[in-house]
Amino acid sequence: MLDSAFRQWLDANAEAIDQGQCDPHQVLAHIAESQLLRAGVAAELGGSGGEVSDGVEAIAAIANRSLAAAFVCWGQRAFIEYLLQSPNQALRERLLPSLLKGELAGATGLSNAMKFLSGIEALQVRGRPQAEGWALEGRLHWVTNLRKCGFVVAAAIECDAGGAPFVLAIPSDAKGLERSDDLQLMGLQSSNTAALAFHQVELARDWLLHENAREFLPRVRPAFLALQCGMAIGLARRSLSEVQEHLNGRGSFLEEARQVLHERLENTVGELKQGLHEGRFLAQPAALFKLRITLAECAADAVQLELQASGGKAYLNAYGEGFARRWRESAFVPIVTPSLVQLRAELHRQAASA
Template identity: 55%
Template sequence: MTSPIRSQDDALAWVSAHADSLNNGVPHADAAIPVLGAAGFFRIGVPEAVGGSGGTTADAIEAIARVAERSLTAAFVFWGQRTFIEYLLQSPNAALRERRLPALLAGELAGATGLSNAMKFLSGIENLSIAATPAGEGWRLDGHLPWVTNLRRPGFGVAAAVQPTDGQPPAIVAFFHDTPGITRSDDLELLALRGSNTAAIDIRGVESGPEQLIHADARSFIPTVRPSFLGLQCGMAIGLARASLAASRASGSAARSGLVPRIERIEADLADAVAELKAGVLDGRFAPQAAPLFRIRIRLAALVREAVDLELDATGGRAYLVATTGDFARRWLEAAFVPVVTPSLTQLHGELARQAALRAA
């Protein structure tokens, strides 16, 4: 950080200034979490009693959207951080929460949600990738996570689902960068979002005791946190769509080309989807019934694609020239990530089809 971050506006200005760097490389990758933490972004929607600034998960979704308007990479690590925080908030392990939450809220420790594998497991898409062999009061963990975001080298924690080898239910545990047996790979060679500290983790002979246990039963915990996991993730799409729509409106050719009705329709559809998302997260309807949340996620991804297509139409040939593309080229690549972030649109469509088949049977 070249200057102190004193406010959320300071942090957003920093994100805007370094959006291309965060998308294209790693020079500022380790700074994003401290910047957002210093501005209090990770405290939004967290109870004041545990160090947050209050508010709701809907407020946290909106905060991620504000960051995503400026950089999807920064919003991506924000999502990972805030989701890990949510796991600790929902965990019955108060000692783990008290020990780790202050550094996470301040942005001094990065938090990574390694539960993509677990989300797929619960939908029958794949098996859990970490085996937990009983050892003393805990387990010895062995396995591999091929894709985890926000593995900030100065310090990170990861939440992961493990499969006990003795027939006990799958559980959710936390491990940290300095845990013996944890090896972080080099950053994955992503097409974009390269400053997101995304890498693989190898887990060999890791000792995991009750003090690292987030929840003893993954099957009951995942449905509880899934609305926050996906709801916060939707903030990324919301912010990106808003950025492209704003760029389209700002283009001098939008009115001349007759694009204003398209802009207004997409804006209205986006506002409707956001309202439905926030209402469902707040009233708890997505916990017992995930399908409506899946459909909103799919809908938002479609709106992102429409918005960036519209920005291209509004900008015209200038969007294809390096000298005049502005932020369009970055947003185009960012938009390509929205359908594939776990759970991908293919996985969501597959789960909805599976549920429909079960109802029909």
């Protein structure tokens, strides 16, 4: 799915991207140039056609070589999905071409909103109605793909006047919007991940993605989570391929374990794609939560199996650089919002109320 030039660039720069030694602007530019952002977007809208599951595979292909780059792709592709599912056609026509080309960065600021949907936390941005729109106050603590040369971020807004919360697209040049310095992460540093503060940010109604967050969020949640799953899928596949290379055809209990884990991974991927195709996760979000948990566990198990297959080599800087990065990447997969703890808590809550 990756062209050879993009594969070579990712392989040459994976460590630099992870450690913040690569210009984040280049990351999105290369992703866009690869045309992977167009996967699952209708041809008449500038995409390459297909379904959301094609977008999942695009992100998995990138995560196979760099989870940080896949994280950027997820943020961009998730925002594109919000536009595709928004009733605001004028906004879609205005923003989509530059997003698909990577000229504008799209940031999915809806992690807080997804937790709000499950009753985990309150919305962190409030909007006071004005004649032409709203004045926004609040903070988003962790948002990825906030490219310094220009971005647009999605956020769910609590309405001070009462009524349903709504979802806005907020451009980086809006007066009163303040971007923090990049967060100092253990890895995934060239991802333009920062916090946003809203100080009386005035925004007009033409930036409205949806007037009712409680309707819109459940509608986009399957794509939001499934595209996120692409990161775990790509990482797990890469570690399993490393295991196979280390074993080099030697039959052992490790090879049996690799085959079992490979089968579990691909069966789960198949369930994910089928559920997306059938639209099953709209009515059964718990089924998607369980798949997300399973895929995260597959990624963690695959990295551990890679460690066992490579042995002490993995702990030597000269040999284990790629493994050390994948180990850090596997530590991120369970905590990206919604975290596995949050998903399990929601499943427990649903089971208790059944």
